[in-house]
Amino acid sequence: MQKIAIVAYSQSECVSQAGAFNEVELIMPQLREVFGQVGLTNAQDVDFTCSGSCDYLQGAAFAFVSGVDALGAVPPIKESHVEMDAAWALYESILKIRMGQAESALIYGFGKSSPGELPIVLSQQLDPYYLAPLWLDTVSMAAMQARLMLESGLITERDMAAVVARSRNNAMNNPRAQLSGAVSVDELLAEEMYVSPLRKSDCCPVSDGASAMIICTEDKAKEWGVPYALISGIDHRIETHNMGMRDLTDSVSTRKAAETAGVFDRPVDVAELYAPFSHQEIILSRALGLGDEIDINPSGGVLAGNLMMASGLSRFGEVFNRIISGDARRGIAHATSGPCLQHNLVAVIEGAA
């Protein structure tokens, strides 16, 4: 099967409030940056464009349509959108290329979550009859998941704090992170409970921003003459929305997606995991069989800044950057969607041979 090359990536800073910027104004600087990396002018220069966003975040109907104003879509372009993280826009773009309908694609994701109350807004993604009317927020659901892990002896609060400490420390090397700093496990454990057993530091922050990426066939990457990394495998699996039917302490969907994506075929040296809560990083690491030798979330991950609808795409971008710089040779990019890791996408990114 034809391998897909990542040739450009950019992400805005994760900020707690992007101020007056609207969706177009958030997206444009990232598009300028990725076009610049390849030497393109606008979306006319790629064969396909796909974005990921959710209008509920900023409360603006058809915000995703306004986003098209950032593209230069005159004359009309081939464009699509997913009401999901842009990692799934990347997935759609890969299908488009593999079907032979495009050689190159622009993908972008954006989220302005600060205008609303994000954990409450996300309650509206739940089953509309039983759960959404209860206003069941994402933090409370993650807290129930964490309690299951703790009470069944699968993790300790110290394990969770260790994830946060590593995130904060790694993020000191990431100028786009929102939360970073040299904190110790003991300092984190001294924090008060937020939604027990979660401390505030166990939860990703709410962030505004955008990210963008350009992918293409390997031949096109060579033609453009830019450094590239290859997506050698990708798959995504979803679990039932009925929380009572899932083993919340494991992520079967992640493991299955990883198998078909080829994660277990050869060793990896880096993994960027979309884990919005500290205990979820442990679930994902175990599902992917990641040992201590693997560099997990060297960017700090989303505990250091979570751009809803762009963070998944950014995981790909972070692995891409490390392969291009030579810091890694084979890495895992992971994206999640839905409450308590319901839906998971896993890909393998490798250096060009």
Added chain:
Amino acid sequence: MSEEREMITDIKTPIYLQYNFTAGNAPARFLSQIKKGVLTGQRCPTCDSVYCPPRGSCAACGVATEEEVVLTGKATVQSFTIVAIPIPGNPIKPPYIIANLVADGANISFIHLMSECINEDVHMGQRVEAVWKPQEEWDYAMDNIRYFKPLNEADVAIENIGKIPVNGPGE
């Protein structure tokens, strides 16, 4: 032994979500001016098109519109419709006119109302002018302009609509 059950036709699950909505940097600059009774547009640095109202980018080029252009409130009818049916929630009594207008000095049309006119006489290329609300009612809103009314000026040729300079079509 089937039990008679009442048919459930609907359930109510109201959604209340509150947002601190922001219009965007470019729209905010436009709205700050219209609060002062000044209609403005913003120019694309690539293709020179002037957008009124601006949304942040030139949709054709995908670049930010930075340069602000002060407009006069005179405009040309690009297209229009006569609304004959009542629209739920709309306080305006039909029949009334919704028109696609291009302000002098701008290149992209916007939608507004027309009044002080004979509906059947409204036509493409017709010259119109903004009628503002009293100054004490001005807010950060497009409806500071209550409607546009006809001007006693020669029509603009169809092919010239959207190309009128800021000081008007001239002779």
